[in-house]
Amino acid sequence: xxxxxxxxxxxxxxxxxxxxxxxxxxxxxxxxxxxxxxxxxxxxxxxxxxxxxxxxxxxxxxxxxxxxxxxxxxxxxxxxxxxxxxxxxxxxxxxxxxxxxxxxxxxxxxxxxxxxxxxxxxxxxxxxxxxxxxxxxxxxxxxxxxxxxxxxxxxxxxxxxxxxxxxxxxxxxxxxxxxxxxxxxxxxxxxxxxxxxxxxxxxxxxxxxxxxxxxxxxxxxxxxxxxxxxxxxxxxxxxxxxxxxxxxxxxxxxxxxxxxxxxxxxxxxxxxxxxxxxxxxxxxxxxxxxxxxxxxx
Numbered sequence: 119x120x121x122x123x124x125x126x127x128x129x130x131x132x133x134x135x136x137x138x139x140x141x142x143x144x145x146x147x148x149x150x151x152x153x154x155x156x157x158x159x160x161x162x163x164x165x166x167x168x169x170x171x172x173x174x175x176x177x178x179x180x181x182x183x184x185x186x187x188x189x190x191x192x193x194x195x196x197x198x199x200x201x202x203x204x205x206x207x208x209x210x211x212x213x214x215x216x217x218x219x220x221x222x223x224x225x226x227x228x229x230x231x232x233x234x235x236x237x238x239x240x241x242x243x244x245x246x247x248x249x250x251x252x253x254x255x256x257x258x259x260x261x262x263x264x265x266x267x268x269x270x271x272x273x274x275x276x277x278x279x280x281x282x283x284x285x286x287x288x289x290x291x292x293x294x295x296x297x298x299x300x301x302x303x304x305x306x307x308x309x310x311x312x313x314x315x316x317x318x319x320x321x322x323x324x325x326x327x328x329x330x331x332x333x334x335x336x337x338x339x340x341x342x343x344x345x346x347x348x349x350x351x352x353x354x355x356x357x358x359x360x361x362x363x364x365x366x367x368x369x370x371x372x373x374x375x376x377x378x379x380x381x382x383x384x385x386x387x388x389x390x391x392x393x394x395x396x397x398x399x400x401x402x403x404x405x406x407x408x409x410x411x412x413x414x415x
Contacts, residue, residue, distance in 0.1 A: 196229060203229075206232060207320050209223045211347065213354060219351050228310050234316070236319055243326045247330050249266055252267075254330065277382070286311040289311055290311050292371070318352055322344055322386075325341065329341075334392065345379065349376050356375060
C-alpha cells in the first residue's frame with residue numbers, strides 16, 4: 119500500500135507524470151528487426167513480393183479451398199471484375215520499370231478469365247487478319263481466286279494455347295527444381311505464371327490488326343515494338359526470382375524466356391502474314407467443238 123500512496127502523491131504533485139508497472143514487459147521496438155536486415159535485401163523482397171505486407175495480404179485474402187472436382191473450385195479462377203482485368207491489361211501494355219507484375223497486379227487474386235479470353239481473341243484476330251492480308255495483297259490480280267483458309271484458326275489456336283500453358287508449366291517446374299537447390303529462389307505458383315503469360319499476349323491483338331498493312335517494314339517494326347513491351351513484362355517478373363541463382367543459369371533462364379516469346383511473335387508473323395501464297399488460277403471453260411458443214415456447189 120505504500121507504493122500506491124507514493125504514486126498518489128506523485129500524481130497529485132505532477133498530474134502529467136506517467137506510471138509504469140514493473141509487471142508489464144518492456145515493448146520491443148518494431149523497427150529493431152528491420153534495422154538488422156541488409157538494405158539491399160529490402161529492395162529484393164519488394165520486387166519478389168516476400169515482405170511482410172505480402173504475407174498480410176495473403177493471409178487476409180485466403181479463401182477456403184473447395185475440392186477440385188467441384189464447380190466452386192474452378193469458379194475461384196474466374197472471380198474477377200472488369201476493373202481488375204482492365205488494370206492488369208494496362209499493366210501489361212505499360213510496364214513500370216522496377217515493378218513486379220505478379221506482386222503489383224496478380225498475387226492478390228490470380229485469375230484465368232483474362233488469359234483465356236485474351237488468347238481466344240488473339241487466335242481469331244491472327245486468323246482473320248492473316249486472311250484479310252492475303253486478300254489485300256492479291257487484290258486486283260486476274261489469276262487470283264480468293265479462298266478463305268479456316269485451317270488458320272485451328273493452327274493459331276494450337277500454337278497460342280500451347281505456348282500459354284506448356285511454357286508456364288515448364289517454367290514453374292524449373293523454378294520448383296531450382297528452389298530445392300538454392301534457398302533464395304522464389305517459386306511463383308503455376309496459376310500466377312499462366313496469368314502473367316496470358317496478359318503479356320494482349321499487346322499482340324492490336325498488333326495483329328495492324329499487320330494487315332501490306333508493308334513488311336511496318337510489320338517488322340510493329341512486331342519488334344510489341345516484343346519489347348511484352349518481353350519486358352516477363353523479364354521484370356522472372357528476373358528477380360532467379361537473380362540469386364548461378365549467374366549463368368539465371369541469364370540462360372531469362373534468355374530462354376525471351377527467345378520463346380520472340381519465336382512466337384516472329385513465327386506468327388512469318389506464317390500467317392509473310393508466307394508465300396499460291397495463286398489459284400481462274401477456272402478455264404473448255405470451248406465446245408463446233409462442226410461446220412461445207413457444201414459443194
